[in-house]
Amino acid sequence: MKRRDFFKNGMLGAAGLGILGASELEAKDKKGKKTVLSDRSKDQWTDMNGHQQKVPQRVKAKTFDVVVVGGGLAGICAAVASAREGVKTALVQDRSVLGGNASSEIRVLVNGVNHLVPDWIPEREIGIIEELLLQNRFQNPQESFPYWDHVLYDFVDREPHLELILNTQAIHAEMSGNNIKTAVCWQNTTETELHLSAKQFIDCSGDGLLAAKAGAEYRTGREASHEFNEKYAPKKADGWQMGTSILIHGKDYGKPMPYTPPSFAIPFTLEGSHPKRKVQSYTEGYWWCEVGSEFDIIEDQEEMRKKLMGYVHGIWDYIKNSGEYPDSANFALDWIGSVPGKRESRRFIGDHILSERDLVDHKHFEDAVAFGGWSLDEHNPGGLENMKEPPSYFHKQFSKVYEIPFRSLYSKNINNLMFSGRNISQTHIALSSTRVMATCALMGQATGTAASMCIKKKTSPRGIYQKYMNDLQDILLMNDAFIPNRPSNLKNDQFKKANKIIASSTGSGDVELLKDGWSRDLQKSTNHWMSKGLPAEVQCEWDEAVDLSSVIIKCDTNVKVNIMMRHVYKNKIYTDKVPPEMLKSLSLEARVNGKWVELGDVDNNQTRRICFEFDQIKTTGLRIKLKETYGADAAKLFEINALS
Incomplete structure (x- = not known):
């Protein structure tokens, strides 16, 4: 059976659940309420505490003002910003740790405006993301990734108006017209179906399953150059998306450390590769250990993970045993990732689609709420399966920061839905710059603040844009965000x-x-x-x-x-x-x-x-x-x- 036919014929694994609607998985609890996933009527449970026959009842409903889905840095900043404005907020994360690509599971650097040409000097992000990175400097001077997970946990857990819900994926949206009413979630550690109702939702999950199930418009792949007048886009639109990577950390053990690759290692060599694909360090891994997709990158994810597991060991085998790197003799793998770090999948459509021209022309937006300045860093189609091309094109380096408008951070067709991170309203080429995590965190602070304003003003994100844009910008600036070309002008500042x-x-x-x-x-x-x-x-x-x-x-x-x-x-x-x-x-x-x-x-x-x-x-x-x-x-x- 072909892979896509297998998927269509009803595979009910973790990925399969994500594409099924409530009508396909309905059950009823004792009160007759329709549920998804949690029918335990056939459960044969004898509880030896009193020899009772029981049926697990694991359906819970909770109500919040704001629900943030995705616990990466964008989601953390969104949830913290919302909670600090005094509204009841939930942060839903599908893993046991926070941080997303920055977590100990994946270990991507928290890049942002790391450098601007020609002097190669940063224009570092401030606001909540800086507060978080400073806390890490005080609490984690050893720069331990596992301890960094706990810095993130502490940062979120201490907020009095914020409830953190881990090991939980939002898999379905219950709608009321064009508004999300409830996010139906599955917490795998407790086998519990959670119904999280709210007035405002922010999808910071990257892949955006909740937003997709709500019916929010989105696109994938690369736009044709003529659609947005983009110099670096292909002439003809296609399905290619930047891939995922698995990182490794090597350590010098001070003595010869032999290496034998596992059975699933894929043989690797840099012979014939583009010269920009280099082994420069044995300690930080290789971001170019990447596989992309020109089809449904979410459906392809497990195949890509399997390949990457083989490639990462093939690369280390090449380093250790090819004879090309004799100075690696005392190095051994200290950590190997098993969770691929994603760069791209769905991009949801807002009232403005951010494009290459907006970035390179430094377009001024009256509704600017964040900024970026990472290079146009478009990784090549296919990654390691396209070795003749450079691992990334680095089309353009920026000399100053660009603006990100609020209209790219909310849904065009779902009234109470916003986005922060790589899934915002933008083209593939714009994504090649905005996707880095410190930039995504700035978007998170903006949407979290906007969500709290939606609650207080009883309006939608579009209503904030239409009526309260200056107020949103002033609150962000008061809370130490930076908006290019927009000074603070608080009315009550004496x-x-x-x-x-x-x-x-x-x-x-x-x-x-x-x-x-x-x-x-x-x-x-x-x-x-x-x-x-x-x-x-x-x-x-x-x-x-x-x-x-x-x-x-x-x-x-x-x-x-x-x-x-x-x-x-x-x-x-x-x-x-x-x-x-x-x-x-x-x-x-x-x-x-x-x-x-x-x-x-x-x-x-x-x-x-x-x-x-x-x-x-x-x-x-x-x-x-x-x-x-x-x-x-x-x-x-x-x-x-x-x-x-």
Whole structure:
């Protein structure tokens, strides 16, 4: 039987369940409610605790404001952003660990705007993703991937309005017109069918099964160049999608380590290969150990996994036993992936389809909510099965970041559905850049924030675009996102209205720049104030008393250096340390009734965005005392918000 015929004839494995609708798998529980998957009427269970005959009842229903599907970095940032706005949120992840491609199961680097030409300097992402990477620097200095899983778990678990649901896949959408009413999920560890109802859904799962089952429009494959005027697209549209990879980690054991390949290894050689496919390190694996598909890449996934398992051992056999790499003698495989890391499958259609031209022409979008700048990194069709071509074309390197519009992050035809990650509304060529995880995380923060606004404003994502776009952007900026060409303009920011701003000393920049709305230095402009040394103070004065309940300070974490786990630090744009520029210790005072009163004191700050919250006061002055950084001799600030 052919593979596709086998699939059509009703295979009910894990993949098969994903393509069946509720009508094909219906049962009823005791109350007569229709269920999917969970009919246990034939279960012959004798519970020896009381010798009772039982039938497992494993159907649960829960209600949330927002349900986020997919626990990669995009999903984490979406769920955390939503929960922090005070709405009841669920994060559904189909694995036992969070992180998706970044998890210990797959171990892809958290790339983003790692470098811009010609100087090869980063423009690093801030907001929730930076907060998460900084937490990893403090908690996981050993750069252990298994411990990184627990950093992610801690980051999510501590949010009071967020419920994490692991080992659970959303496999069906119950609809009410053009709205998703309930996500029907299967938790394999508890054999439980979960019905998760919500007003807003965000599919950050990559493959987007929930969105597909809801009827959201999507496409796969490569667009023809004429459709979006894309220089790097093929002349004729086809089905090719970038493939999946399996990574390995080698370790130097200080003594000769022989290697015998397993029976399933596929013989491999670089002889005759394109010269850009290289063995450069024995410790970080080979992203070009990849297999793509020109058909249904999701249906093909298990075949691709099997091939990759063989190829990855074939590559290591070639390194160890071909004689071409004698310096590998003391290296052995310390870790081998078994879960392929995916790059591409479904791309859902929104009100705007992001294209190559939008990126390379740096199109300005009034609804921009995120940015990117990874190169147009289109991997070749077929991967290792197309060895004559380079492993990736790297069509274009960017000299500055581009914008990602909100209209590409919600569904064109499902009213309460958004996306973040590689499944957003974009072309294949645009995906070749936006798919990296730090960029996807920025989208997640945007959609999570938008979902909370949908709840509060009682509207749809499209309604947010039509009526509340400025509000969404201002909330994102207040929470330390960065939007190119869009400064912060919070209506209730009293700091901008201060009559006088005074600094105890100035080493660079200007203290007046702290109210210009920009939270980082841009390529052609300075937007900071920095002291000459420490301790230092910044003080602002109002002629008339103002009401305040919070003060937000954006300090320096040096966004020109990457802080993701890399293990190999070859140059000045990567660090495995806590940024020395970041403020460690500071305090805040306010003048109330003519006397200075301390509002807060921080001795172990671990974030760029430092927020002091307090009961509302009337004040004519604020004083920020900057005491210590994590190593720098002076303190640099970018923005201060004083909110009523």
